[in-house]
Every structure is written in structure tokens, then in C-alpha cells.
Amino acid sequence: MPAYRVERSILIDADAEKVFDTVADFNTWNIWSPWLVIAHEAVVTVTDDPNSVGSIYRWSGEFVGRGEVEHAQLDRPRKIVDTLRFEKPFKSTSQVEFSVQSEAGQTRLSWVMNGSLPWFLFWMRRNMETYIGMDYARGLKMVREYIQTGRVLSKSTVEGIEKIPARRVVGLRESCQLEEIGPVMGKTFARVAEEFSRHNLPLDGEILSVYHPSDMMKGQFEFTCGFVVDSGVALPPGLVECSIPAAKALHVKHVGSYENLGNAWSGAHQFANYRKHKLAKIETLEIYRNTPQDTADEDLVTDIYLPLR
Structure with a gap:
């Protein structure tokens, strides 16, 4: 065996x-x-x-x-x-x-x-x-x-299948191993904020990470950290953009520390596999509804969206 x-x-x-x-x-x-x-x-x-x-x-x-x-x-x-x-x-x-x-x-x-x-x-x-x-x-x-x-500051809830709108995300693209993702994302968002301030870009859009299709077997992840920006705003040098299409997606809400966000992702895949939902081979989203700057870890709300076919 x-x-x-x-x-x-x-x-x-x-x-x-x-x-x-x-x-x-x-x-x-x-x-x-x-x-x-x-x-x-x-x-x-x-x-x-x-x-x-x-x-x-x-x-x-x-x-x-x-x-x-x-x-x-x-x-x-x-x-x-x-x-x-x-x-x-x-x-x-x-x-x-x-x-x-x-x-x-x-x-x-x-x-x-x-x-x-x-x-x-x-x-x-x-x-x-x-x-x-x-x-x-x-x-x-x-x-x-x-x-x-x-x-343990972590609670994941399956919210259901929803239609999500198209988004234009402006930020910085990075890659790293799974165990490095928290520190690397933190540094990347700090750089994004600096670039947005330098170019006088609005910081009032959704804050999110876009996970690009990656090889899970290698444990290497590619992602873009940034903000949703209106299509009329010009892309300045030093930043990248990615267009997220409207889609049907499985929505899982996580409340608690970013250290435990993997629970929501695992739960989303567990639910999709059991219910035999087919995953779309496009970007997945991690949207931060509040931030550690003004919110205690136990109250941090993050929405996970896993696009489906």
C-alpha cells in the first residue's frame, strides 16, 4: 500500500x-x-x-x-x-x-x-x-x-455562493513560500501605501490581496497586494494592475487574527470539494474589511472569495 x-x-x-x-x-x-x-x-x-x-x-x-x-x-x-x-x-x-x-x-x-x-x-x-x-x-x-x-482567534463561516463584481486592482505583485506569506504581505502593503501616497492615489478603495494561479504542490504563491481603483485613474510607474472579472464565487468569512486566515482558505476548499463545486482557474480574492491599525485582532474581518465555474 x-x-x-x-x-x-x-x-x-x-x-x-x-x-x-x-x-x-x-x-x-x-x-x-x-x-x-x-x-x-x-x-x-x-x-x-x-x-x-x-x-x-x-x-x-x-x-x-x-x-x-x-x-x-x-x-x-x-x-x-x-x-x-x-x-x-x-x-x-x-x-x-x-x-x-x-x-x-x-x-x-x-x-x-x-x-x-x-x-x-x-x-x-x-x-x-x-x-x-x-x-x-x-x-x-x-x-x-x-x-x-x-x-484561538479564528472563526470561519461559509456565507454561500455569490456573484462578485469586476474589480480593477492596483498594487504590487510578489511571490513567496506559504510559511513566509504573512511577513512578505505586510512589507508589500507598506510599499503599496508609500507608492499610493507618493502618487496621490486614493486610499479609500477596498484593500485586498489577489492570489494568482499557483502550484500548491510546490508551496509557492504569487499574489498582488493593493487597492481597488476606479478605471479613470491612470496607472503610475512602479505599480501594477490586474483586472478581476465578474464571477460566481464561494464566499467564506473569517473573523480573527490574520495568522489564522489559512483556516478560511482550507474551509473554502473543503466545502467546495465536498459539494463538488468546480473551481475556476482564475484569481482568488482576500478582502480586508478592517485593518489592524484600528481594530483588535479578534475583530478583524476578512472575506475569502473562491471563483467557481
Whole structure:
């Protein structure tokens, strides 16, 4: 059977015991699980004892299928070994491991999956490694946020399929790896604001990022950060423009920190895949309805639009 391995890690400002105890407690998993971001209807059950060998976390839902995780080994505060059993959409069993290591006053939490696919799904191995890796990265960010602050600032809601108008976006185009996207976008928007001020361009249009078609398997993203500008405004040197056509699009709203925007994107693709919506091979949009300059992280509103055929 086609085997695969996924591993991601993150540094957390907490001691190893706290990190271990949080991850070992199945009652915390709903808070930081990367798979339940839009599955608000999912039914989750946890055994009465949530943090011992033999404890089980079960889930069942329209978008997340059905399965369970069982603690097979708990070596406090170093390692957690779990058995992951999927029942739907297909049956499979994998071993999941969390390793916890003290590192220069912090704690490194690593999340590893060793699994296999049914032989007829051999072609999915590369996809599994890529997308599970992205899910693990999102989950690790949320567990870090929960351990360090006691909460996770992220709520994603599917708003439905809407018609979106054509837009002319003026800004700067960049590319980077997924893990660099936050800092790179921040610097790009700062440069855009400088250019707009230098050329006396209006700053009252929608603020957004336009994601151009990219190769998800390589983790490289191309995007334009900018503002919606009226067609009558001349394009000054140093800036680029892109024309976004009117389209039918799946709309997902995210409320919370920009650090967790990946939850909305993952939820949008999860919803589209389950409902068998065909994605259009055109730009996708991330529109910021307010900004960190005047809004607390928990109140930041971002609209995600995934164009459909």
C-alpha cells in the first residue's frame, strides 16, 4: 500500500509539561483542530477520561467524514503516540506522534503522521503529504496560540455562493513560500501605501490581496497586494494592475487574527470539494474589511472569495 510521512513543528513559549498536557487532553482538540474550522455541525465525543492511554476522540460530520484517534502511548512530557482510524470517506489506519522537546527556553512541538493509502488511491500520496502538511502547520499555530494566550482567534463561516463584481486592482505583485506569506504581505502593503501616497492615489478603495494561479504542490504563491481603483485613474510607474472579472464565487468569512486566515482558505476548499463545486482557474480574492491599525485582532474581518465555474 502507498505509504506517506508528514512532519511539521513549531516553537512554543511554554514549558514542556504544559505543552504535553494540553495536547494529551482530548478535551482541548476542538479548540485547535485544523479540520473543524467550518464543520460546525460535526459531532465530537471524547471518553470520560480524556488524557490517558486508551482515551478516544471520535468525530463525525458532513465535511470531515468519520473516524477516531486513540492514545496508544503517553510518555510525559516527551512523546504522545496515537492511533488514527478513518472510517469515512475511506477506511485507513495511521500512526500519529507528537514529540515535545525543550529548546533554548522554549518548547518544540512536532506533529508526525505515518500512514498508508488503499492501493487504488496511490495517486493521492503527494496530495496527502502536501495538504496534511498544511493542515498540521495550521493546527500547530492554533495550539501555540491556545497555550500562550488561552484562546484561538479564528472563526470561519461559509456565507454561500455569490456573484462578485469586476474589480480593477492596483498594487504590487510578489511571490513567496506559504510559511513566509504573512511577513512578505505586510512589507508589500507598506510599499503599496508609500507608492499610493507618493502618487496621490486614493486610499479609500477596498484593500485586498489577489492570489494568482499557483502550484500548491510546490508551496509557492504569487499574489498582488493593493487597492481597488476606479478605471479613470491612470496607472503610475512602479505599480501594477490586474483586472478581476465578474464571477460566481464561494464566499467564506473569517473573523480573527490574520495568522489564522489559512483556516478560511482550507474551509473554502473543503466545502467546495465536498459539494463538488468546480473551481475556476482564475484569481482568488482576500478582502480586508478592517485593518489592524484600528481594530483588535479578534475583530478583524476578512472575506475569502473562491471563483467557481
